[in-house]
Amino acid sequence: MTDTAERLPDDTEAVRGALVEWYEADHRSFPWRETRDPYRILVSEVMSQQTQLGRVESAYRDFLDEWPDVAALADADRADVVGFWTDHSLGYNNRAKYLHEAARQVVDEHGGEFPTDPDGLQELMGVGPYTANAVASFAFDNGNAVVDTNVKRVLHRAFDVPDDDAAFEAVANALMPDGESRVWNNAVMELGGVACGKTPDCDEAGCPWRAWCHAYETGDFTAPDVATQPSFEGSRRQMRGRVVKALRSHGTLSLDELGPRVRVDYDPGGRYGREWLGGLLSDLADDGLVEVEGDEARLAR
Structure with missing residues (x-):
């Protein structure tokens, strides 16, 4: 490790x-982000397993209309819960059975109150480490x-x-x-x-970690679930990353000192010159990543 x-x-x-x-x-905005109710958060987490969030949101609202709290779900007929799962294409029916059993455990063994930490939550049927930690985090602010x-x-x-x-x-x-x-x-x-x-x-979403990001700096956006990197060479995103890298390495630089470190064909009066570089710096300044004073630029303090 x-x-x-x-x-x-x-x-x-x-x-x-x-x-x-x-x-x-x-x-x-998702409805499960607007609540601290562990029951509602557990329902959302179980539904979200390998299911697109768009479909989950509609099913989640319908489920809570039918069974609004843990006591109502515990009292439900299991066949009805499984039937709902099937009708809403929420994946493996075992998840519905486990969710129903977990509700019964909360009512019968915990007096209707959910455990508040990941270890306690894992004792509920079908609740693994990830789901237990998510419920502890989002309901009780008590997770890893x-x-x-x-x-x-x-x-x-x-x-x-x-x-x-x-x-x-x-x-x-x-x-x-x-x-x-x-x-x-x-x-x-x-x-x-x-x-x-x-x-x-990165740029359109205003990623807050661009100033520290290894991928943004190097242009290599591969990842464990991304086998090939998106087109990046020559992009504005790549140029912005080079600006950040240069200023991180060299501190305050004038435009004409910075330019060649961003593009080898930098020409103060040319297509890729001061006006072009100024546009990059203006964008980065708007994002709070760099500071520009006169003819000099540096990383934001």
Whole structure:
């Protein structure tokens, strides 16, 4: 396993703050993100296993209309629950049976109250480590870092974490602020779903980790679930990454010192000259990544 410390950026607090600020400013709205009810969160997590979120959202609302709380589900006829699962194309019917049994356990063995930590939640039928941690995080703010495919992709690209489950978990947990698993895990998964998908959308989505991202700097966006990298050579995204890399390596640079480090054919008065470079710097400044004063640029402090 990799040395966790080697994979973390020096300014970890800045990395954390940038992600949380980005997430809280704007994120996709899902009904399960608007609740802390462990029952509703468990339903969403079980439904989301290998099922597209668009289909999950409709099924989730219908399910809660039918069985609005854990007591109602525990009292339901199992055949009705399985029939709902089949009618809504939610995958393996065993998930419906386990969810129904878990509701009965909560009512019969826990007095209708969910366990609040991952270990306790794993005692419920069909609730594995990932789901238990997700419910503990999103309902009780009491979980570890969630590590799914999206999170692995983000960590691999951003911090060059090797494709190793233990390494991913170590780095993910080291990055997560203590006692903030709800907002942090939502934010990392949002980053993987919106900005760092299989085809990355770094600039358009305003990825908050561009200043630290290994993939953004090198142009290599391969990942454990991405065998071939998207077209990148010569793109504006690549040029922006080169600006960040140059300023990180050399500190404050004048435009004419920076330009050749971004493009070998930089010509102050040409097509790829000061005006073109100024446009890149303006975009990066708008994103809070660089500062420009007169004829000089540096990374934002």
